[in-house]
Amino acid sequence: MTNFEKKYDVIVAGAGVAGVSAALEIARSGRSVALLEKTVMCGGLATAGFVYIYLPLCDGYGTQVSFGFAEELMHASARYGPGAPPPDWKNSAPGKTTKRLMLDFSPAAFTLAMDEMMSREPAIDRWYDTLVCASIVEDGRIKGVEVENKSGRGRVLADIVIDATGDGDVAARAGCAFHEEGNKLTIWALQTSLAVARQAAAKGDASGFLDFQMIGLEGENVDPAAKKKNYPWLGTDGKSVSRFTIETRAALLNHYAKLQSANNADTSRENLYPIALPTMAQFRTTRAIAGRATLDSGMAWKHFDDSIGLVADWRRRGSVWEIPYGAMVPLTVDGLLVAGRCISSHNDAWEVTRVIPPAAQTGQAAGIAAVLSLRKNIPPAQLAAADIQAELRRxxxxxxxxxxGLSAPESS
Ligand SMILES: Cc1cc2nc3c(=O)[nH]c(=O)nc-3n(C[C@H](O)[C@H](O)[C@H](O)COP(=O)(O)OP(=O)(O)OC[C@H]3O[C@@H](n4cnc5c(N)ncnc54)[C@H](O)[C@@H]3O)c2cc1C
Structure with missing residues (x-):
């Protein structure tokens, strides 16, 4: 029993960076798109999850490799807040340490900039506070999704559905196979501190007021209690999400309780305290949907005939990856594409593809593929890569x- 039903050309499930990119691409091509988001924020982990580092668009030696929405959103992230790529990121003179085309941003400012971009596209219907809770599949083809919001349970239908939930919720519920990996127990939170504020004021640099803290099994403030917890933090079942949330916030509480009880004016509760907590559990990897192609360790510099874009490894210079379209097309279920951190990518490759620039890039490619599918009246799985690439070239x-201007190094 459902209370409402609505039909669009395309559904994008999840308004993270991937979903926003997909929706913008589809709307700019003149097609109607429903953007369905369970929270009241756009940006996903990059905003509600307090990830504030826009990772590099360049190879680390002065060559930009990622473009399109990966670049447009990077500039948007710093439009209403601090952040700019280092001016010398292109400087690859021998012997110099090249900085990279990346920046730190304010998650709130990024949210507002994405809101603004989407408000200029009337073809995007933004549904917030709307949980996608079931996939509607008939004869092996996805027809839409069931959602739950304040109006009750409803059906949203479309010719093409893009799963940009980060967790592959739509694909998993449609019966697609997927791969899972565990996560580190981590929490990134925002604090205010009189000492840090004084330093920022002395430098005349308000970006210093963004004082993010990383607590858990990594970062500067390793919590020894958290280290002992070995629960497989998968993020794909209700219990693990609740436990992850409880444990990470407990680690943060422990951190502040210790700091504030120390006999130190700088860390007293009046002078140093948390001001905002993430509203999304910070799982890096949850589900990677089994696709027609799968990226895996060792595939840097691998040529894919059906590549839809290039991404740089954020951890090391001189490592660039092509992303095959097949990694966005599930093995089963027609009419469905995946974008963002749930594309078909495993192990070391997942470390490369799960971050913000590839999310924007695969979101845009999914949007392009969806529009071409509609135009040609064929499911995305039957699209020729050459048609997508012609659009990318245009x-x-x-x-x-x-x-x-890059080629694989001799040793790769
Ligand atoms: C601790 C941590 C640190 C990180 N550090 C960095 C970093 O420094 N730089 C970087 O570039 N990346 C970093 N990342 C990764 C990066 O932020 C994300 O992986 C990237 O933003 C993924 O974007 P996405 O759009 O694919 O997915 P997400 O950001 O996960 O967005 C998915 C969206 O879908 C919504 N959604 C999910 N399920 C449903 C549903 N059933 N119905 C409706 N809506 C749904 C979610 O609410 C969310 O808005 C980090 C991640 C973590 C966890």
């Missing part, structure tokens, strides 16, 4: 190494 978005 938009001046490189997708093979040689297009940005």
């Amino acid at each position: 938009k001046k978005l490189p997708y093979h190494f040689d297009e940005v």
Whole structure:
């Protein structure tokens, strides 16, 4: 029994960076799109999850590899708040340490900038506080999703559905196979501190007021109690999400209780305290949907005939990856694409593809593929990569190494 039903050209489930990119691409191509988001924020982990580092669009030696929404959203992230890429990121003179084309941003400012971008696209219907709770599949083809919000349970239908939930919720509920990996117990939170504020004021740099703290099994403030907890933090069952949330906040509480009870004016509760907590559990990897192609460790510099774009490894310079379209197409279920951190990517490759620039890039590619599918009246799985690549070329978005003047190093 459902209370409402609505039909669009495309559904994008999840308004993280991938979902916002997909929705913008589809709307700018003149197609109607429902963007369904369970929270009241756009940006996902990058905003509600307090991830505030826009990782690099370049290879670390002065060559930009990611373009399109990956670049447009990077600039948007710093439009209403601090942040700018280092001016010398292109400086790859021998012997110099090259900075990278990346920046730190204020998650709140990024949310507002994405709101603004989407408000300029009337073809995007933004549904907030709307949980996608079931996939509607008939004869092997997805027809839409069931949602739950203040109006009750409803059906949202479309010709194409893009799963940008980060967790592959739509695909998993449609019966697609997936791969899972565990997560570190982590919490990133925002604090205010008189000492840090004084330093920022002395430097005349208000970006210093963004005082993020990383607590858990990594970062500067390792909590020994958290280290002992070995629960498999998968993020794909209700219990693990609740336990992750409880344990990470307990670690944060422990951190502040210790600091504030120390005999130190700088860390007293009046002078140093948390001001905002993430409203999304900070799982890095949950589900990677089994796709027609799978990226895996060792595939940096691998050529894919069906590549839809290039991404740089944020951890090391000189490591660039092509992303095959097949990694966004589930093995089963027609009419469905996946974008963002739930594309088909395992192990070391997942470390590369699960971050903000690839999320924007795969979101945009999914949007392009959805529009082409509608135009040609065929499911995304039957699209020729050449058609997607023709559209990428028209938009001046490189997708093979040689297009940005790079080639695989001899040893790779
Ligand atoms: C602790 C941590 C640190 C990180 N550090 C960095 C970093 O420094 N730099 C970087 O670039 N990346 C970093 N990342 C990764 C990065 O932020 C994300 O992986 C990236 O933003 C993923 O974007 P996405 O759109 O694919 O998914 P998400 O950001 O997960 O967005 C998915 C959206 O879908 C919504 N959603 C989920 N399920 C449903 C449902 N059933 N119905 C409706 N809506 C739903 C969610 O609410 C969310 O808004 C970090 C991640 C973590 C956890």
